[in-house]
Amino acid sequence: MRRMTARPANAHQARLLKLLRDGGPNSRAQLGDQVDLSRSKLAVEVDRLLETELVVADGLAASRGGRRSHNIRLNPHLRFLGVDIGATSIDVAVTNAELEILGHINQPMDVREGPVAVFEQVLSMAAKLKASGLAEGFDGAGIGVPGPVRFPEGVPVAPPIMPGWDGFPVREALSQELGCPVMVDNDVNLMAMGEQHAGVARTVADFLCVKIGTGIGCGIVVGGEVYRGTTGSAGDIGHIQAVPDGHPCACGNRGCLEAHFSGAALARDALEAAQQNRSPELAARLENHGTLTAVDVAAAAAAGDATSLDLIREGGNRTGQVIAGLVSFFNPGLVVIGGGVTGLGHTLLAAIRTQVYRQSLPLATGNLPIVLGELGPTAGVIGAARLISDHLFSPA
Amino acid sequence: MRRMTARPANAHQARLLKLLRDGGPNSRAQLGDQVDLSRSKLAVEVDRLLETELVVADGLAASRGGRRSHNIRLNPHLRFLGVDIGATSIDVAVTNAELEILGHINQPMDVREGPVAVFEQVLSMAAKLKASGLAEGFDGAGIGVPGPVRFPEGVPVAPPIMPGWDGFPVREALSQELGCPVMVDNDVNLMAMGEQHAGVARTVADFLCVKIGTGIGCGIVVGGEVYRGTTGSAGDIGHIQAVPDGHPCACGNRGCLEAHFSGAALARDALEAAQQNRSPELAARLENHGTLTAVDVAAAAAAGDATSLDLIREGGNRTGQVIAGLVSFFNPGLVVIGGGVTGLGHTLLAAIRTQVYRQSLPLATGNLPIVLGELGPTAGVIGAARLISDHLFSPA
DNA sequence: CTACTTTTTCCACTCAGAGGACAAAGACGG
DNA sequence: CCGTCTTTGTCCTCTGAGTGGAAAAAGTAG
Numbered sequence: 001m002r003r004m005t006a007r008p009a010n011a012h013q014a015r016l017l018k019l020l021r022d023g024g025p026n027s028r029a030q031l032g033d034q035v036d037l038s039r040s041k042l043a044v045e046v047d048r049l050l051e052t053e054l055v056v057a058d059g060l061a062a063s064r065g066g067r068r069s070h071n072i073r074l075n076p077h078l079r080f081l082g083v084d085i086g087a088t089s090i091d092v093a094v095t096n097a098e099l100e101i102l103g104h105i106n107q108p109m110d111v112r113e114g115p116v117a118v119f120e121q122v123l124s125m126a127a128k129l130k131a132s133g134l135a136e137g138f139d140g141a142g143i144g145v146p147g148p149v150r151f152p153e154g155v156p157v158a159p160p161i162m163p164g165w166d167g168f169p170v171r172e173a174l175s176q177e178l179g180c181p182v183m184v185d186n187d188v189n190l191m192a193m194g195e196q197h198a199g200v201a202r203t204v205a206d207f208l209c210v211k212i213g214t215g216i217g218c219g220i221v222v223g224g225e226v227y228r229g230t231t232g233s234a235g236d237i238g239h240i241q242a243v244p245d246g247h248p249c250a251c252g253n254r255g256c257l258e259a260h261f262s263g264a265a266l267a268r269d270a271l272e273a274a275q276q277n278r279s280p281e282l283a284a285r286l287e288n289h290g291t292l293t294a295v296d297v298a299a300a301a302a303a304g305d306a307t308s309l310d311l312i313r314e315g316g317n318r319t320g321q322v323i324a325g326l327v328s329f330f331n332p333g334l335v336v337i338g339g340g341v342t343g344l345g346h347t348l349l350a351a352i353r354t355q356v357y358r359q360s361l362p363l364a365t366g367n368l369p370i371v372l373g374e375l376g377p378t379a380g381v382i383g384a385a386r387l388i389s390d391h392l393f394s395p396a
Numbered sequence: 397m398r399r400m401t402a403r404p405a406n407a408h409q410a411r412l413l414k415l416l417r418d419g420g421p422n423s424r425a426q427l428g429d430q431v432d433l434s435r436s437k438l439a440v441e442v443d444r445l446l447e448t449e450l451v452v453a454d455g456l457a458a459s460r461g462g463r464r465s466h467n468i469r470l471n472p473h474l475r476f477l478g479v480d481i482g483a484t485s486i487d488v489a490v491t492n493a494e495l496e497i498l499g500h501i502n503q504p505m506d507v508r509e510g511p512v513a514v515f516e517q518v519l520s521m522a523a524k525l526k527a528s529g530l531a532e533g534f535d536g537a538g539i540g541v542p543g544p545v546r547f548p549e550g551v552p553v554a555p556p557i558m559p560g561w562d563g564f565p566v567r568e569a570l571s572q573e574l575g576c577p578v579m580v581d582n583d584v585n586l587m588a589m590g591e592q593h594a595g596v597a598r599t600v601a602d603f604l605c606v607k608i609g610t611g612i613g614c615g616i617v618v619g620g621e622v623y624r625g626t627t628g629s630a631g632d633i634g635h636i637q638a639v640p641d642g643h644p645c646a647c648g649n650r651g652c653l654e655a656h657f658s659g660a661a662l663a664r665d666a667l668e669a670a671q672q673n674r675s676p677e678l679a680a681r682l683e684n685h686g687t688l689t690a691v692d693v694a695a696a697a698a699a700g701d702a703t704s705l706d707l708i709r710e711g712g713n714r715t716g717q718v719i720a721g722l723v724s725f726f727n728p729g730l731v732v733i734g735g736g737v738t739g740l741g742h743t744l745l746a747a748i749r750t751q752v753y754r755q756s757l758p759l760a761t762g763n764l765p766i767v768l769g770e771l772g773p774t775a776g777v778i779g780a781a782r783l784i785s786d787h788l789f790s791p792a
Numbered sequence: 793c794t795a796c797t798t799t800t801t802c803c804a805c806t807c808a809g810a811g812g813a814c815a816a817a818g819a820c821g822g
Numbered sequence: 823c824c825g826t827c828t829t830t831g832t833c834c835t836c837t838g839a840g841t842g843g844a845a846a847a848a849g850t851a852g
């Protein structure tokens with residue numbers, strides 16, 4: 001099928017496309033209620049969108065008491081590809097133009113194998129989704145990578161955990177391979193956009209989205225827009241000092257948050273506890289699997305293992321301390337906790353909450369929800385689809 | 397004289413007013429070069445502005461080789477009042493529409509004497525400026541207060557160091573008294589706006605402005621706009637934990653940055669050092685003045701007093717640690733250090749720089765200047781004038 | 793004084809958008 | 823089944839913002 005290459009010609013059309021994306025099919029009349037344009041103007045713009053085939057007419061709308069209206073919806077053949085490259089796994093999903101996930105696959109892979117190997121994998125996963133009949137091609141793709149990105153160019157810059165990716169033209173290369181527009185961003189920013197689009201942050205303009213996975217990062221949303229900082233490294237909170245003279249960190253300093261609590265740190269501490277026989281539960285799991293990960297700690301904690309619970313609580317406290325500082329500074333309307341270790345669930349959340357509510361001033365915390373993300377592993381790919389759709393649904 | 401009550405009628409006029417404010421008198425042709433409007437449209441809008449008397453014709457412009465053009469400038473009779481209410485003193489200044497300070501007076505006063513007493517003082521200072529012939533009246537006033545403000549309403553909310561101000565309708569009250577529009581903001585935000593308008597931050601879109609005075613606060617500028625947070629308390633970094641289990645703080649926690657370094661903390665530590673005879677220099681000053689303030693520490697340090705230098709270095713380290721965290725999180729393009737204790741100058745700056753450059757990641761610090769504010773005590777009042785002018789020079 | 797520039801004004805023309813009138817299509821009561 | 827009412831969609835005219843060219847005004851350079 002011929003891909004849609006059209007873009008909205010003006011801000012009105014862009015507005016309409018975003019309304020249809022976020023609100024699903026709508027009649028002209030319903031659209032008119034939302035955009036403050038005269039009926040004539042609206043009709044003109046809708047007609048032009050119909051001509052570009054970005055939107056299509058779609059049957060009759062429910063009656064509101066008078067003449068029934070015809071629904072307008074985004075072209076149901078539009079397909080976006082959402083790719084979330086994590087430190088240790090890759091998520092790829094296909095969505096329609098309303099950003100609903102039509103198919104989603106996950107594959108373990110170490111990002112340190114380098115961009116070439118990773119892209120091979122991504123392309124084969126995309127091909128698999130295509131083969132299953134979900135898409136005939138892609139109209140756009142969003143990519144998340146676990147490190148800072150120079151956003152306008154879509155190029156990773158000095159990513160600590162992605163050797164070999166520095167300066168690699170991710171956007172350019174994937175755009176070539178996929179034959180469609182591509183946007184690249186930090187995976188944490190995409191998670192924030194996902195939760196904003198379809199998750200807990202739908203109604204909040206200013207919020208933080210803390211992702212605790214192999215590393216720790218934080219998406220910052222200001223006035224509904226992701227804030228990326230001067231060089232694209234905003235939200236890189238993993239290397240804030242959490243413990244004076246604490247554990248050494250890969251970055252060269254000591255006591256970084258990431259060195260004390262993250263998927264990697266948790267695995268390390270669990271291994272130590274198992275070997276020192278402080279936790280029979282963990283020791284048993286080590287015996288079985290030959291290795292320990294954050295998942296084991298979560299399972300052990302769920303089974304009531306005191307050492308594991310302590311590890312989680314301790315980490316939650318550290319993280320909570322750092323978040324408390326950020327809350328004082330940024331005064332967000334919401335804090336979302338997400339990422340791989342959310343399996344640790346409410347033990348973690350409780351520890352974080354305790355620290356934040358204790359350390360930040362009442363004015364900042366008075367009405368501040370701190371919640372777990374509600375999309376889990378789909379937040380990233382939804383955010384990725386959102387990223388490219390925001391781009392494509394803006395005037396050229 | 398009749399005050400100007402006109403406001404720009406549309407975005408074009410607002411744009412022109414701001415260009416004239418920031419760039420001084422300009423010919424129509426020069427304005428045309430900057431605004432991307434057709435000559436005819438520009439002429440129409442300028443004529444309308446002339447009708448409202450917001451701008452006036454002002455002689456001939458310098459020749460650019462052809463017909464000489466007439467200059468347009470903001471009405472030279474326009475006057476803004478900038479008020480900066482600090483914890484222990486009040487600054488009041490009069491500016492013209494280009495935000496140049498025409499007169500500036502400072503008066504010690506404790507903000508804890510409450511809004512009524514403080515406003516009496518402010519009004520008498522404003523009257524004095526008027527009496528000296530600098531203004532016949534004010535077209536607008538900006539007010540900075542040392543605590544969080546619900547910005548749209550111009551009302552302090554739960555200000556820790558301003559008992560009695562909570563909920564006091566500052567904007568409303570002063571607007572009544574002065575008979576002109578008033579805007580209220582946190583003093584730190586105004587300092588940031590001042591440095592942005594006329595100081596070191598003129599060309600930077602995203603920066604932090606750390607003010608170390610009686611307390612510690614931080615102005616946050618995102619995309620050229622001050623970010624105030626969900627409840628107006630953004631930038632309240634004085635109560636971030638800097639020292640685990642450190643000094644008790646008035647807020648009820650321990651180890652807050654403000655409890656370890658600020659005008660008040662410095663005075664406390666200096667007094668202790670003097671009494672314990674660790675510093676002859678400080679002891680002598682205590683003898684002379686009967687009390688010690690941050691100014692004494694600065695003087696002693698300048699005279700080579702080792703204890704004072706240590707106090708400054710120690711405080712700078714603490715502050716630098718906190719700033720390092722904020723830099724990692726926010727990735728600003730510039731950090732400005734200002735406030736009362738900038739007398740401590742380069743000793744302080746060096747300590748802060750050391751910590752930030754050591755603790756934050758190279759990507760965030762690589763191109764990050766950390767500098768002292770360049771406006772000193774005028775930053776606040778200039779920012780106040782800027783605040784109200786931004787308001788008045790926007791479409792009604 | 794002449795040739796050339798630049799600035800400013802004037803004017804005709806275009807185009808986006810508003811809003812009213814009217815036609816189309818269904819709901820609903822009799 | 824029919825007339826009335828409501829909602830939706832289309833058409834058409836009118837307005838006002840804005841553009842761009844031409845010419846006048848007012849200089850500079852030689």
